[in-house]
Amino acid sequence: MLAKWLSGLISTDLPQPRVTAAAVELVAVRKTYITEAGDFEALKGIHLQVTAGEFVAVVGKSGSGKSTLINMITGIDRPTDGEVWVAGMPVHMLTENQIAIWRGRTVGVVFQFFQLIPTLTVLENVMLPMDFCGMYDRTKRPERARKLLDLVGVGEQAHKLPANLSGGQQQRVAIARSLANDPPLLVADEPTGNLDSRTATAVIDLFKELAASGKTIVMVTHDNDLACRSGRIVTVYDGQIMTSQSAECDNYA
Numbered sequence: 001m002l003a004k005w006l007s008g009l010i011s012t013d014l015p016q017p018r019v020t021a022a023a024v025e026l027v028a029v030r031k032t033y034i035t036e037a038g039d040f041e042a043l044k045g046i047h048l049q050v051t052a053g054e055f056v057a058v059v060g061k062s063g064s065g066k067s068t069l070i071n072m073i074t075g076i077d078r079p080t081d082g083e084v085w086v087a088g089m090p091v092h093m094l095t096e097n098q099i100a101i102w103r104g105r106t107v108g109v110v111f112q113f114f115q116l117i118p119t120l121t122v123l124e125n126v127m128l129p130m131d132f133c134g135m136y137d138r139t140k141r142p143e144r145a146r147k148l149l150d151l152v153g154v155g156e157q158a159h160k161l162p163a164n165l166s167g168g169q170q171q172r173v174a175i176a177r178s179l180a181n182d183p184p185l186l187v188a189d190e191p192t193g194n195l196d197s198r199t200a201t202a203v204i205d206l207f208k209e210l211a212a213s214g215k216t217i218v219m220v221t222h223d224n225d226l227a228c229r230s231g232r233i234v235t236v237y238d239g240q241i242m243t244s245q246s247a248e249c250d251n252y253a
């Protein structure tokens with residue numbers, strides 16, 4: 001019994017994904033944080049479907065539950081109740097070890113502050129997820145990293161340290177790193193929050209190109225103008241989805 005329980009904890013075999021058109025599916029997701037001041041329900045029964053190749057912007061006031069919502073999708077945090085399916089995988093049912101393996105292969109994550117390793121070169125930073133997950137032949141990894149850096153427009157910077165790049169260039173490197181294992185899903189939490197508006201627009205346009213090439217993108221942003229450049233805007237209010245509508249805002253292509 002104990003051996004079975006332990007092997008469940010360390011098992012990295014993933015269940016067979018179910019066949020579904022949805023890249024992301026949240027079913028009645030609730031998240032309650034237990035705090036000293038009492039229980040706090042940050043998500044109050046979220047239903048959300050994102051189809052493959054969609055670019056969805058999640059907007060809402062500070063504290064509305066946006067980060068909590070995307071932490072459910074990446075498996076960084078678990079729902080208190082409800083189901084989280086990503087590319088047919090029941091993320092809510094996976095063990096911690098399974099989630100780590102699954103996330104490395106399935107989800108590319110982009111953060112506001114880039115989170116590049118300062119002591120590694122740009123190229124080494126992009127190779128890191130491949131090394132971590134043992135993806136691709138070891139000898140092929142540098143070439144793949146170089147191609148990804150070219151794709152996002154910073155191939156020339158491959159041998160520099162992150163500190164020698166501008167913020168926009170560092171975010172492009174972080175996006176290249178998020179693509180390293182060719183995940184079907186990219187999740188970005190305020191990816192432009194630390195960039196000037198011109199650079200931010202360029203990053204969003206890069207996301208649009210990636211979505212057009214088939215990647216599914218879920219991005220949290222405070223910036224309604226940038227959200228308008230996505231395909232769909234999901235508005236979160238007080239732990240619930242208030243609206244979900246096509247991003248057909250005026251003045252934006």
Ligand SMILES: Nc1ncnc2c1ncn2[C@@H]1O[C@H](COP(=O)(O)OP(=O)(O)OP(=O)(O)O)[C@@H](O)[C@H]1O
Pocket residue numbers: 033034035040042060061062063064065066067068069
């Ligand atoms: N670990 C935690 N423990 C307790 N409460 C938390 C925790 N994480 C988030 N919360 C609370 O849950 C609510 C939603 O937080 P969340 O970070 O998801 O909001 P957000 O919309 O992303 O906010 P912001 O735009 O400021 O980042 C907030 O009231 C927050 O204080």
